[in-house]
Amino acid sequence: MPRTVPPQDNAALTAPNTLTAPAPPAGLPARFGFRSGERGTHASRSIMLADLDQLFTATPATATHTDYHAAIQDENVLGKRTASTRLWSWKKLRELYGLDPRLAVFRCFRQLWEFDSAGRPLLAVLCACARDPLLRTSAALILQTPLGSALGSADFAQAMAQAAPDRFSPQTLEAMGIRLAASWTQSGHLAGGKTRQRAHPVLSPEAAVYALLLGRLAGARGQLLFSTFWTALLDAPTEAVYDLAAVASQRGRIDLRRVGSVVDVGFPRLLTPEEEVALRESS
Numbered sequence: 001m002p003r004t005v006p007p008q009d010n011a012a013l014t015a016p017n018t019l020t021a022p023a024p025p026a027g028l029p030a031r032f033g034f035r036s037g038e039r040g041t042h043a044s045r046s047i048m049l050a051d052l053d054q055l056f057t058a059t060p061a062t063a064t065h066t067d068y069h070a071a072i073q074d075e076n077v078l079g080k081r082t083a084s085t086r087l088w089s090w091k092k093l094r095e096l097y098g099l100d101p102r103l104a105v106f107r108c109f110r111q112l113w114e115f116d117s118a119g120r121p122l123l124a125v126l127c128a129c130a131r132d133p134l135l136r137t138s139a140a141l142i143l144q145t146p147l148g149s150a151l152g153s154a155d156f157a158q159a160m161a162q163a164a165p166d167r168f169s170p171q172t173l174e175a176m177g178i179r180l181a182a183s184w185t186q187s188g189h190l191a192g193g194k195t196r197q198r199a200h201p202v203l204s205p206e207a208a209v210y211a212l213l214l215g216r217l218a219g220a221r222g223q224l225l226f227s228t229f230w231t232a233l234l235d236a237p238t239e240a241v242y243d244l245a246a247v248a249s250q251r252g253r254i255d256l257r258r259v260g261s262v263v264d265v266g267f268p269r270l271l272t273p274e275e276e277v278a279l280r281e282s283s
Contacts, residue, residue, distance in 0.1 A: 022229045024129075024136040025218050031278065032217045033103030033130065035095070038164075040134030043172060045092045046182040047128045047135070049121060051078050052093060061114050065100040068093075096128045105130050108213055108270045112206040115253070119204025125187035126210050126233055137163050138180045142189050143232055145198045151190060153177035189235065200235055208234060208244035209253045213267055216279065223263040 028034035058077035059067055071077045072090040080086045093099060098106035109127040113120055129136045141159040145151050157177030160168065168176065184190045188201030208231075215228035225231070226238050226245075234241055242258065245265070249256035255266035271279075 022227065022232055024139060024229050028130070028218055029282070032275070033098045033100070033105030034218070035131045036133055038133065038167070040132045041092055041095045041128075042132060042134040042138070042176055042179045042183065043168075044175075044179075045096070046179045047096060047124055047186055048089075048093060049124050049186040051089060052097065052124060053120070054078050055093065056110070056113060061110055063101075065102070068099040096131050097124075098127075098131060104217055104271060104275050105214070108267075109210060111270065112210050112253070115251075116204050116206035118202050119207040121187045122201045122203065122207040122234070123210055125183065125189070125201075126207065126214060126230060128183070129230075129233065130214055134160070134176065135180065135183060138184075139229070139233060142184055142198070143235075147198050147200065149198045151181070151184075151196055151198055153181040156180040203234060203236060203240075203244060205244045205248035205251065206253065208241050209248045209270075211241075212245060212254070212265055213270060216265070216267065219282065221283065222265070223261065225265055226263070 026036075028036055030036070054077060055068065055071060058075070059071050063071070069090060072093070073083075073086050076086060078086065078089055080089055097109065101107040101110070105127060109123060113123055116123060125135075129139060138156055138159060140163075141151070141156060153174075154177060157173040160176055160180070161173050181190065181196060185192075185196060188199060190196040191199035211228070211230040211234050212225045214230040215225045218228070218230070220228050226241055231238075231241050234244075236244075245254065245256050246258075248254050252269065254270070255264075255268060257264045268276075
């Protein structure tokens with residue numbers, strides 16, 4: 001089992017780099033599976049963690065885009081009552097995660113999911129943030145809220161209204177706020193029932209690897225990989241992320257070399273040679 005850091009054991013993580021966290025990156029490369037633009041899934045759905053877990057339980061890690069579609073539509077592995085509900089679930093899960101191994105953002109997420117159990121909620125919200133501009137925008141509120149502070153759906157609705165004035169109707173903002181609060185609760189960044197409070201998500205070496213990978217796909221490299229929007233979502237001090245990356249390197253997930261301030265991170269078991277070439281050419 002992977003080493004994880006559950007919320008109650010997070011004494012070493014009580015000063016994460018949150019209040020000065022980086023803003024969501026712009027111009028994310030669609031070729032790797034990032035999604036940008038004004039539209040997002042959280043106008044109608046949360047990160048659907050339970051459905052995602054059911055889908056992955058019913059399909060192999062080598063499943064194709066067609067396999068995922070067949071599992072949801074034809075085999076009804078999500079247990080939906082009608083064909084229209086199955087189709088809706090397929091569309092929303094595809095929007096949130098890609099469900100296509102040709103996309104590095106999804107393929108690497110699914111691969112790390114297989115190695116990780118406790119850290120899966122954090123893996124899911126990282127992937128969903130790469131795919132959903134609305135969720136990505138809402139992360140600012142999460143990262144700027146101190147641990148233990150109350151945070152509810154109305155706070156998310158207000159934050160989204162301020163981020164995009166006159167773009168959403170009051171009804172859409174209300175619904176979006178509910179779904180955003182639900183997603184950040186599923187990820188572990190919020191805890192509690194009716195009154196939710198800011199909390200630490202469960203960390204794992206694999207989640208740290210995925211955050212570093214997203215940073216690399218977005219154009220960062222070297223030491224800068226440890227201070228991106230994606231590593232900020234881990235909700236941990238930079239040195240703790242280095243420690244998790246070191247564990248992941250020992251497990252063979254990544255290649256990590258750190259000598260003083262010189263840091264090199266490689267992803268030879270996650271990225272394809274073609275993706276590596278594309279990243280070098282874009283640097």
